[in-house]
Amino acid sequence: xxxxxxxxxxxxxxxxxxxxxxxxxxxxxxxxxxxxxxxxxxxxxxxxxxxxxxxxxxxxxxxxxxxxxxxxxxxxxxxxxxxxxxxxxxxxxxxxxxxxxxxxxxxxxxxxxxxxxxxxxxxxxxxxxxxxxxxxxxxxxxxxx
Amino acid sequence: xxxxxxxxxxxxxxxxxxxxxxxxxxxxxxxxxxxxxxxxxxxxxxxxxxxxxxxxxxxxxxxxxxxxxxxxxxxxxxxxxxxxxxxxxxxxxxxxxxxxxxxxxxxxxxxxxxxxxxxxxxxxxxxxxxxxxxxxxxxxxxxxxxxxxxxxxxxxxxxxxxxxxxxxx
Numbered sequence: 001x002x003x004x005x006x007x008x009x010x011x012x013x014x015x016x017x018x019x020x021x022x023x024x025x026x027x028x029x030x031x032x033x034x035x036x037x038x039x040x041x042x043x044x045x046x047x048x049x050x051x052x053x054x055x056x057x058x059x060x061x062x063x064x065x066x067x068x069x070x071x072x073x074x075x076x077x078x079x080x081x082x083x084x085x086x087x088x089x090x091x092x093x094x095x096x097x098x099x100x101x102x103x104x105x106x107x108x109x110x111x112x113x114x115x116x117x118x119x120x121x122x123x124x125x126x127x128x129x130x131x132x133x134x135x136x137x138x139x140x141x142x143x144x145x
Numbered sequence: 146x147x148x149x150x151x152x153x154x155x156x157x158x159x160x161x162x163x164x165x166x167x168x169x170x171x172x173x174x175x176x177x178x179x180x181x182x183x184x185x186x187x188x189x190x191x192x193x194x195x196x197x198x199x200x201x202x203x204x205x206x207x208x209x210x211x212x213x214x215x216x217x218x219x220x221x222x223x224x225x226x227x228x229x230x231x232x233x234x235x236x237x238x239x240x241x242x243x244x245x246x247x248x249x250x251x252x253x254x255x256x257x258x259x260x261x262x263x264x265x266x267x268x269x270x271x272x273x274x275x276x277x278x279x280x281x282x283x284x285x286x287x288x289x290x291x292x293x294x295x296x297x298x299x300x301x302x303x304x305x306x307x308x309x310x311x312x313x314x
Contacts, residue, residue: 015231051222055165082312117303120293128273
């Protein structure tokens, strides 16, 4: 969905590296001798943030998990995911949550193999969103203070 | 009916805890609730809170049989989309059954949307159970869309033993 990406590296710098960051990020790096054809040594990342469950308390949401295609199958994705899980444990978070596209079978299999439950299938949870004009309209109807 | 909407404070945690249990019972998941009033006080009203709350109150003359004037709440936190930037996530939205149909739920949700826009958020996100027709009808009448049905995103979770196992170095 590349046409949907609206933010730039400037937003990431501002939002992730300020006093109360909106997210945290882990990077996977390889040695110089294993760099990609274009010269990249940073070959994967996990972007996550803290959320709250009114049932279980602090939780972690894994927004992105990505490894460049030529570096897959080497355990990098698993290591990034484990590291996020370790962070969740250290911060006493009861849950690690993420979303995955229904057609993305390799990712669904990957997460299922790690013990993740698909709550959409097992419990019927659906993600709902307001954005664009619908969000503006809703906000305009808020009671005046 | 007259009602007011305001930011929650630590004294509201007793009523928020009560209403969290009412909402969990409605969602048929009351045995899943593990946090207490004290947890809410600590997690929501310390230096780096995990969440923020909004309370809906009615005047004394409209209080419930049990004497409650705090009759609804919304609980939210700031999140992030690597595609769109800052977002706001509404974890809970609840109005006690006898106070529904009076615009309180709409007012709470609108307030969350307003706060989100003020913080430069591009989206207001939340979840709903597929069998919860009355909530779904309410939400969709306000102009939102179903990301799961339309785009195919599934909610995934690791907890308990699976999370312990995953966290092994």
